[in-house]
Amino acid sequence: MSQSPMDVALMLAADAAADGEAPVGAVIVCDGEIIAAERNRMQALADPTAHAEMLAIRAALAERGTGRLDGCDLYVTLEPCAMCAGAIAHTRLRRVYFGAEDPKAGAVENGIRLFDQPTCHHRPEIVGGLGEVRASALLRKFFSRLRR
Amino acid sequence: MSQSPMDVALMLAADAAADGEAPVGAVIVCDGEIIAAERNRMQALADPTAHAEMLAIRAALAERGTGRLDGCDLYVTLEPCAMCAGAIAHTRLRRVYFGAEDPKAGAVENGIRLFDQPTCHHRPEIVGGLGEVRASALLRKFFSRLRR
Numbered sequence: 001m002s003q004s005p006m007d008v009a010l011m012l013a014a015d016a017a018a019d020g021e022a023p024v025g026a027v028i029v030c031d032g033e034i035i036a037a038e039r040n041r042m043q044a045l046a047d048p049t050a051h052a053e054m055l056a057i058r059a060a061l062a063e064r065g066t067g068r069l070d071g072c073d074l075y076v077t078l079e080p081c082a083m084c085a086g087a088i089a090h091t092r093l094r095r096v097y098f099g100a101e102d103p104k105a106g107a108v109e110n111g112i113r114l115f116d117q118p119t120c121h122h123r124p125e126i127v128g129g130l131g132e133v134r135a136s137a138l139l140r141k142f143f144s145r146l147r148r
Numbered sequence: 149m150s151q152s153p154m155d156v157a158l159m160l161a162a163d164a165a166a167d168g169e170a171p172v173g174a175v176i177v178c179d180g181e182i183i184a185a186e187r188n189r190m191q192a193l194a195d196p197t198a199h200a201e202m203l204a205i206r207a208a209l210a211e212r213g214t215g216r217l218d219g220c221d222l223y224v225t226l227e228p229c230a231m232c233a234g235a236i237a238h239t240r241l242r243r244v245y246f247g248a249e250d251p252k253a254g255a256v257e258n259g260i261r262l263f264d265q266p267t268c269h270h271r272p273e274i275v276g277g278l279g280e281v282r283a284s285a286l287l288r289k290f291f292s293r294l295r296r
């Protein structure tokens with residue numbers, strides 16, 4: 001891969017911002033290959049569940065056809081929320097790399113910390129802070145414009 | 149409505165079981181009208197995120213086109229998991245009626261109890277135990293067959 005998966009996710013996050021969507025991008029890698037690359041489309045689809053991770057997970061499942069993403073890794077520019085963390089557990093993703101922490105709605109290192117709960121039946125490896133500076137800058141810029 | 153929304157959800161759950169899917173059905177009602185009726189399709193779609201609630205929520209959003217389900221009520225035969233509870237909060241559903249409790253993976257009255265968490269920004273009204281006996285019977289029958 002010429003660009004790292006997180007570089008691609010960050011480019012997608014920037015694309016989202018350019019379209020007026022909160023800047024979050026997500027990429028799924030399997031056997032060293034990007035099999036899904038999506039970004040937030042909540043506004044475009046009028047669907048508040050159309051988070052980058054959910055769209056990438058469904059695209060990767062369609063690509064694989066096995067009903068699981070075990071052995072695959074997710075790169076996402078923002079800490080996943082409870083919905084997305086639940087989807088990550090259901091699909092048995094191997095590893096989650098995320099950029100910025102989300103103290104308000106994050107559910108991995110913040111809030112409910114889903115993967116640490118006894119009722120969570122799959123805990124992926126978690127690597128936080130990858131591309132954090134760029135991911136946070138995109139989010140800050142986007143939300144400061146909204147507040148003007 | 150000739151049948152109650154939970155009756156319809158239970159019929160859909162039975163349909164799911166007949167197709168080899170875990171028996172869960174979900175119906176969304178808005179202004180006294182059913183605007184979405186779905187059931188578990190995880191096997192058929194090879195997608196472990198294709199829970200009845202997620203499919204019903206997306207169908208209802210498509211029907212409404214406003215990006216929100218405020219004022220709408222969800223009827224689901226099984227207590228929602230973390231993913232589905234997250235989607236319920238994101239879409240601002242007004243009320244959630246559920247049938248059987250799910251001590252293993254439920255996230256409303258069990259496990260993470262998402263709507264009781266300070267990081268959860270929308271708490272729907274919750275009515276548990278509606279149609280519980282029939283919902284539990286369907287689930288028990290389905291899982292006892294699997295174990296044979």
